Amino acid sequence: MKPFTKIISIITPFDKANVDTDQIIPKQFLKLITKSGFGKFLFYDWRFDHDGQEKNDFILNDSTYHNSQILITNENFGCGSSREHAVWALKDFGFDVIISPSFADIFYSNCFKNGVLPIILDIGKIKKLLKFKDKIELDLDSQKITFGDESINFEIDLHRKIRLLEGLDDIDLTLKEDEKIEYFEKNSSRISIFE
Amino acid sequence: MTETLFEKIWNSHIVVEKENEPSLIYIDRHLIHEVTSPQAFDGLRANHRDVRRRDLTVATIDHNVPTTDRSLPMIDETSSTQIKTLEKNCKDFGIKLFGINDPNQGIVHVIGPQLGITLPGSTIVCGDSHTSTQGAFGAFAFGIGTSEVEHTLATQTLWLEKPKTFEILATGKRKNSFAITSKDIILSIIKQIGTDGGTGHVLEYRGDAITDLSMEQRMTICNMSIEAGSRAGLIAPDEKTYDYLNNRMYTPKNYDDLVDDWKKNLMSDANSKFDKSFTIDVEKIEPQVSWGTNPAMVSDVTGKIPTPEDFGQNNEIQIESAKKALLYMDLKPDTPIIEIPIDRVFIGSCTNARLEDLKDAAEIVKGKTVNSDVGAIVVPGSQMVKLEAEKLGLDKIFKDANFEWRESGCSMCLGMNPDILKPGERCASTSNRNFEGRQGSGGRTHLVSPVMAAASAIAGHFVDVREWC
Numbered sequence: 007m008k009p010f011t012k013i014i015s016i017i018t019p020f021d022k023a024n025v026d027t028d029q030i031i032p033k034q035f036l037k038l039i040t041k042s043g044f045g046k047f048l049f050y051d052w053r054f055d056h057d058g059q060e061k062n063d064f065i066l067n068d069s070t071y072h073n074s075q076i077l078i079t080n081e082n083f084g085c086g087s088s089r090e091h092a093v094w095a096l097k098d099f100g101f102d103v104i105i106s107p108s109f110a111d112i113f114y115s116n117c118f119k120n121g122v123l124p125i126i127l128d129i130g131k132i133k134k135l136l137k138f139k140d141k142i143e144l145d146l147d148s149q150k151i152t153f154g155d156e157s158i159n160f161e162i163d164l165h166r167k168i169r170l171l172e173g174l175d176d177i178d179l180t181l182k183e184d185e186k187i188e189y190f191e192k193n194s195s196r197i198s199i200f201e
Numbered sequence: 202m203t204e205t206l207f208e209k210i211w212n213s214h215i216v217v218e219k220e221n222e223p224s225l226i227y228i229d230r231h232l233i234h235e236v237t238s239p240q241a242f243d244g245l246r247a248n249h250r251d252v253r254r255r256d257l258t259v260a261t262i263d264h265n266v267p268t269t270d271r272s273l274p275m276i277d278e279t280s281s282t283q284i285k286t287l288e289k290n291c292k293d294f295g296i297k298l299f300g301i302n303d304p305n306q307g308i309v310h311v312i313g314p315q316l317g318i319t320l321p322g323s324t325i326v327c328g329d330s331h332t333s334t335q336g337a338f339g340a341f342a343f344g345i346g347t348s349e350v351e352h353t354l355a356t357q358t359l360w361l362e363k364p365k366t367f368e369i370l371a372t373g374k375r376k377n378s379f380a381i382t383s384k385d386i387i388l389s390i391i392k393q394i395g396t397d398g399g400t401g402h403v404l405e406y407r408g409d410a411i412t413d414l415s416m417e418q419r420m421t422i423c424n425m426s427i428e429a430g431s432r433a434g435l436i437a438p439d440e441k442t443y444d445y446l447n448n449r450m451y452t453p454k455n456y457d458d459l460v461d462d463w464k465k466n467l468m469s470d471a472n473s474k475f476d477k478s479f480t481i482d483v484e485k486i487e488p489q490v491s492w493g494t495n496p497a498m499v500s501d502v503t504g505k506i507p508t509p510e511d512f513g514q515n516n517e518i519q520i521e522s523a524k525k526a527l528l529y530m531d532l533k534p535d536t537p538i539i540e541i542p543i544d545r546v547f548i549g550s551c552t553n554a555r556l557e558d559l560k561d562a563a564e565i566v567k568g569k570t571v572n573s574d575v576g577a578i579v580v581p582g583s584q585m586v587k588l589e590a591e592k593l594g595l596d597k598i599f600k601d602a603n604f605e606w607r608e609s610g611c612s613m614c615l616g617m618n619p620d621i622l623k624p625g626e627r628c629a630s631t632s633n634r635n636f637e638g639r640q641g642s643g644g645r646t647h648l649v650s651p652v653m654a655a656a657s658a659i660a661g662h663f664v665d666v667r668e669w670c
Contacts (some may be wrong), residue, residue, distance in 0.1 A: 023518045023519075023521070023522050024396055024397075024495050024522060026495070026634075026636045028615075028634070028636045028637070028638065028639050029637060029638070032638055032642070033615050033616055034616075034642075036236050036264075036617060037236075037265070037277075037279035037280055037282070037283050037617070038279075039239035039240065039243075039282065039283060039286050040239075040240065040243070041240045041243075041347075051637065051638050051642055056624070056642075056643075080518060081397065081518065082396060082397040082400070082430070085396055085397065085430065085495075086330065086427075086428075086634060086636060087329075087330050087615075087634075088237065088328060088330040088344035088345060088346055089236075089237065089346075090237070090240075090328075090346035090347040090348060091347075108397060108400065110397070110400060110430060111364075111400055111401060111430070111431075111432045112330060112344055112345070112346060112432060115345075115346065115349070116346035116348065119346060119348035119349070120348070163362070164221070164222075165221075165222045165223060176348070176352055176360065177248070177250070177351065177355050177356060180225065180352065180355075180356045180358060180360070181355070181356065183216065183217050183225060183358075186216050186217050187225075187227070187356065187357065187358055190216045190227055191227075194213070196227070196229055196254070196257060197229070197323075197453050197459075198256040198257065199230070199256055199257060199258075199259060199297075199318055199451050200256055200297065200451070201453060201454055
């Protein structure tokens with residue numbers, strides 16, 4: 007995974023609550039067997055009409071936001087299905103950061119595995135950010151978002167932050183604990199399905 | 202110190218624990234299906250890694266399978282590719298697969314318990330959010346993403362932050378235990394605690410109204426924990442649990458010893474502390490029907506479609522969501538639920554396609570005919586459920602009433618297969634999600650119990666099933 011670097015981008019305001027992963031990436035696009043190429047299907051049913059034409063009133067079709075790397079959304083983002091395809095689609099489309107008052111658990115966890123930073127901010131801070139139309143600067147290392155002369159800090163679990171900043175591979179890290187896994191298996195034998 | 206059931210399971214699975222960091226948790230059972238696994242196997246190959254514990258891993262095919270005649274070639278090439286990919290991955294890595302023509306094929310959360318793979322006190326994962334179903338057996342069972350599928354394959358562990366605990370205490374007795382089902386209980390709970398009420402928490406369902414339920418009914422409750430935002434929901438095992446798992450195909454040989462051990466350990470200690478608690482009196486619960494586009498937008502069958510303002514209760518975001526939902530669902534406030542006509546009926550899914558569900562629905566259907574404006578299908582949760590149902594003659598009851606009787610699979614719950622709604626069609630569905638487009642682009646889903654779905658199929662609109670039995 008690539009290390010997470012400082013981001014300078016305008017924000018895409020996406021004023022919806024309880025956005026489920028079925029909306030982020032509808033089921034008809036889950037049949038690919040790779041991790042790439044999902045961006046073009048992001049929010050498919052909201053972005054395109056039945057003839058496959060872009061809907062003018064959908065925010066992601068507004069060219070103002072075409073190079074935006076930051077999506078700001080409303081509460082309980084990513085609820086429903088565990089499909090990691092939702093994160094792959096957001097990342098492939100260009101979003102590296104999702105800001106919301108709250109996230110669904112599985113989606114939140116899936117973000118970190120793919121170098122996407124989910125930031126939890128209270129509504130007050132989000133409203134402040136949304137008023138700012140220029141590029142903002144987001145620095146994970148100092149956990150700071152700077153916009154114009156102002157800045158706000160955000161919280162993030164230290165462990166997860168380090169993994170993102172260094173682009174560490176989870177499995178590599180776990181395999182370093184191999185002796186402990188073996189020790190656990192020896193001391194508390196697991197019940198095989200096929201004994 | 203007292204511990205909850207979840208804490209006991211968690212503590213007995215810690216491989217590595219560090220202060221203020223996620224813990225490395227051992228995984229006892231890993232179930233795999235075709236949609237969320239191909240990229241995980243690719244990752245193993247790319248990094249020259251192997252599967253650590255084949256003996257704790259099984260796979261099946263459920264999301265993509267057509268539910269019509271399986272001897273015919275699959276029309277959808279991409280589905281076919283995904284299925285073939287899983288077959289190849291299982292062969293290459295030596296994983297047991299219950300394939301498309303296997304008598305044990307079925308929806309992954311249905312076959313786990315049915316084959317005795319699901320065990321009390323264990324940790325169970327699957328790349329599918331409805332893995333929570335198996336919490337009904339007193340297991341910590343939860344859905345994971347594809348990266349975590351790969352991680353589990355390679356290490357048989359996962360890094361997890363310890364969730365908080367949330368007690369759902371269900372008291373009282375249902376007024377009509379046939380017409381008011383565990384589906385109505387869980388929909389009522391989600392209606393009240395919201396779709397994110399359980400986020401960050403493991404739910405433990407407790408109380409007489411829970412122990413009163415059969416194992417299959419308990420699975421329906423735990424299944425929908427994720428619709429309340431909880432990755433996992435569980436119920437302490439009891440005699441019903443131990444009876445259910447006895448003598449299944451993969452029930453462990455030393456089962457009696459295990460049961461003795463589980464009986465001593467697998468319960469929340471008296472006076473154990475939960476981080477949150479919610480009480481529901483099931484005596485007040487009526488049959489439920491969802492009217493919106495998330496599983497908290499639910500009404501009593503005797504109720505009416507709410508106004509967005511009544512639903513939102515001064516919460517702007519909720520009011521806005523309800524407005525959008527009514528627009529999508531093409532419903533007007535104050536419409537009585539029982540006046541809503543339906544086009545399709547789907548009895549199926551990991552929520553409600555086990556034998557009891559089909560038996561109860563058949564009880565309603567027997568001797569009647571599906572309304573001529575309605576297309577109705579029954580999709581058993583597994584091939585084994587299908588066979589058992591056929592032995593009881595349920596297939597004949599459904600077919601005589603003009604229901605289609607299908608092969609098992611996820612089917613119209615998520616429409617990754619040919620079973621989908623057309624734009625604008627309205628469906629009474631026993632599944633778990635009424636999200637926009639879930640059952641087909643533009644389709645409108647109303648979540649109900651199997652008996653409600655069956656009665657509505659006959660009537661052509663929603664009905665109060667209490668008047669039918």
